[in-house]
Amino acid sequence: MTTPEPQSPSPQSPAAESKDRVYRSPAGIVGGVLLLAIAGWLGIDAIVKGHGRTPWLALAALILVVPLVAALTLRPAVYANEERLRIRNPFRVIVVPWGQIASLRSGYSNEVVAKSGSKYQLWAVPVSLRARKKAARRTSRAAADARRGDRGGRGGLGGGFGFGGLGGGFSRGDADADGPMRAESDKVMDDLRELLENREQAETAQGEVTVRWAYEIAGAAAAGAVLLAILLATG
Template sequence: MTTPEHQPPTPDPASKDRVFRSPMGIVGGVALLAIVLWLGVDALVRGEGRTQWLALAALILIVPLVSAFTLRPAVYANEDRLRIRNPLRVIVLPWGQIASLRSGYSNEAVTKSGTKFQLWAVPVSLRARKKAARRSARAAAERSAAARGERGGRAGGGMGLGGLGFGAPRGDADADGPMRAETDKVMDDLRELLENRETAESAQGEVTVRWAYEVVGPAVAGAVLLVILLAMS
């Protein structure tokens, strides 16, 4: 009989998850939770009678929801599947079940059956897209000006704009193509994984959806308690 001390080591997974989250969502969630807890704890400590119960019910309701919509969302991707942890659900999508990854006003995974799942952890920022487009256009203009300067410098004995050091592309320019917003880059990476892995044998399987009862349960309990307290007033 093989003893635990002599068992062979468990092999590491074939591929580890890449995790994508929203930094701004986390920062906003921490700030909101700090405010809610400060107000709630203050009401619990200084309040009297029914005020303390109302504060407790509000905390039980609000804290899970704020955490769910700010700190909880994440997207986990490896070579076999895409796991989407949204505020109230966890969706596991084998790459073979995904028809497309769409980016519009929100980023979505669309299954071959036509079901859409939003990627809460990868929000679309129209402002970031516009900023990236402006930087890309500016970098293209600078490269064009540098090219004209180099041609002029060669024609004029090397004293064109390029020869004087003006019009050269700035360090933040992307010489390989247009600049992209960060969430669009994330979606590009996920699309590349989908393209490479959708036909792999290990990337097949069924779509699974699980409700986040650890969020729904406390929130419902807090809401019920709050309604009862308000009805008794």
């Protein structure tokens, strides 16, 4: 989920402010590559070996499908630096300075709530309820192991020779060092909330929210849809 780029420790450095942490969905990227490979294989095969209208239908379908698949799987990303949060969703790019963010909310989806009341979903940081449940189970098991280690360290043969105490110490130390287990998307939101807390009052983190539509993707998909509709209508 996370591919953060290292930042310079000095927040006053221009290089530190311009360096982005980049968050993307590995599952989405892998799925997109596979879907594009399948679409390309089937489409090119139909174009090369097809007869009559088949090559044209395959070409129109490719023009429609490829931009949509790329937009929904490969394109989403979240870029965070010292000044702003840039959200690249399938059909929009939203730039939100930290000073304009009211909250970062996690539920069935992760989203940014601007002070104006507008909400922007983070497509690149999808929520996995399964991952949350798995993390909760791991946290419960770690806590249970720590309690068993504590009981073993306080008495018994293992406690007398130090084996129980040693085991309890490792379990308890790991739990304290790592804290509760967290799903990967929740870790990303924790990172963003920390940046928000540290930077929302900074002078360089103020400004207006900007939204730009990805006309290049919508235009390509629309062209494919129109071509496909014409071919089907005249068939």
